Amino acid sequence: MRVAVVGAGGFGGYFGGRLAQSGVEVFFVARGAHLQAIREQGLHIQSPLGDVALAPVQATDNPAPIGPVDVVLVGVKTWQVSAAIDTIRPLIGAETGVIPLLNGVEAAAQLAATLGQDHVLGGLCKIVAFITEPGHVRHAGIDPSIMFSELDNRSSPRAQKLRQAFLEAGVHAAIPADIHVALWEKFLFGASTSGLGAVTRSPMNVLRELPITRQMLEEAMCEILAVAHARSIALPSSSVSEAMALVDSLPVGTTASMQRDIIAGRPSELEAQNGAVVRLGHEAGVATPLHGFIYTSLLPQELQARGQLHA
Numbered sequence: 001m002r003v004a005v006v007g008a009g010g011f012g013g014y015f016g017g018r019l020a021q022s023g024v025e026v027f028f029v030a031r032g033a034h035l036q037a038i039r040e041q042g043l044h045i046q047s048p049l050g051d052v053a054l055a056p057v058q059a060t061d062n063p064a065p066i067g068p069v070d071v072v073l074v075g076v077k078t079w080q081v082s083a084a085i086d087t088i089r090p091l092i093g094a095e096t097g098v099i100p101l102l103n104g105v106e107a108a109a110q111l112a113a114t115l116g117q118d119h120v121l122g123g124l125c126k127i128v129a130f131i132t133e134p135g136h137v138r139h140a141g142i143d144p145s146i147m148f149s150e151l152d153n154r155s156s157p158r159a160q161k162l163r164q165a166f167l168e169a170g171v172h173a174a175i176p177a178d179i180h181v182a183l184w185e186k187f188l189f190g191a192s193t194s195g196l197g198a199v200t201r202s203p204m205n206v207l208r209e210l211p212i213t214r215q216m217l218e219e220a221m222c223e224i225l226a227v228a229h230a231r232s233i234a235l236p237s238s239s240v241s242e243a244m245a246l247v248d249s250l251p252v253g254t255t256a257s258m259q260r261d262i263i264a265g266r267p268s269e270l271e272a273q274n275g276a277v278v279r280l281g282h283e284a285g286v287a288t289p290l291h292g293f294i295y296t297s298l299l300p301q302e303l304q305a306r307g308q309l310h311a
Contacts, residue, residue: 003019003073
């Protein structure tokens with residue numbers, strides 16, 4: 001099996017690294033100092049499940065010489081998807097599957113509109129991981145897992161083959177009965193924790209311990225549940241309590257990637273997270289006042305980070 005990882009950051013580096021560690025032929029498409037460090041020193045993963053030092057590593061910023069692969073794992077940020085499409089094109093053959101592991105619920109449709117419905121699967125991963133320095137990825141929380149499926153939820157050999165490869169690499173991998181429900185379950189958790197974490201500048205242990213912020217977190221999740229139901233996504237009502245249980249299980253100091261980007265003044269996934277809740281809710285006729293407040297509060301800084309607003 002040949003796998004290309006487009007975006008070798010926290011989760012792309014982790015899941016691609018585990019596959020490479022198990023013997024799968026993996027190509028990392030990266031850029032800048034991170035790419036240079038991987039080329040020169042290999043890819044290093046720090047994890048409670050065991051550290052990994054991979055060298056040499058097949059890493060490049062030019063995917064053309066790689067040619068078609070069996071699977072493309074897309075690990076860029078949501079706002080980088082449009083730019084990543086040209087990077088992905090040379091990697092696609094007749095049977096290639098493209099699996100976005102991004103936050104939000106719209107990446108698969110965005111990729112399918114350009115690359116073709118037959119090539120794109122729905123996908124998501126659960127992990128707290130980030131680059132600590134060029135060439136080094138740290139897995140800091142959540143038992144890593146990955147889910148993917150054809151967008152029409154049919155069983156396919158390519159999905160089964162990739163699942164087996166992940167299992168052999170020691171990664172929990174599943175093909176859910178309904179990939180859209182799985183995506184919205186993660187969205188319910190991710191958009192709520194990311195947005196409130198960014199507005200309050202607080203880690204998840206603070207959000208869960210203060211009664212008022214815990215209530216806000218639950219209300220934010222309930223807004224997403226209502227939007228999902230209005231859009232005919234069969235998201236179980238128990239998703240809120242399950243997401244809160246996950247929040248309660250996380251280590252002290254845990255933060256979300258969007259939250260870290262906003263605090264650092266970098267462009268973030270605000271539009272694909274809280275912005276998407278507001279937009280998708282409006283389309284479905286569902287009020288989302290809490291996410292509207294979060295989105296509006298964070299938007300000025302987001303525009304400044306993108307150079308679209310000067311204070």
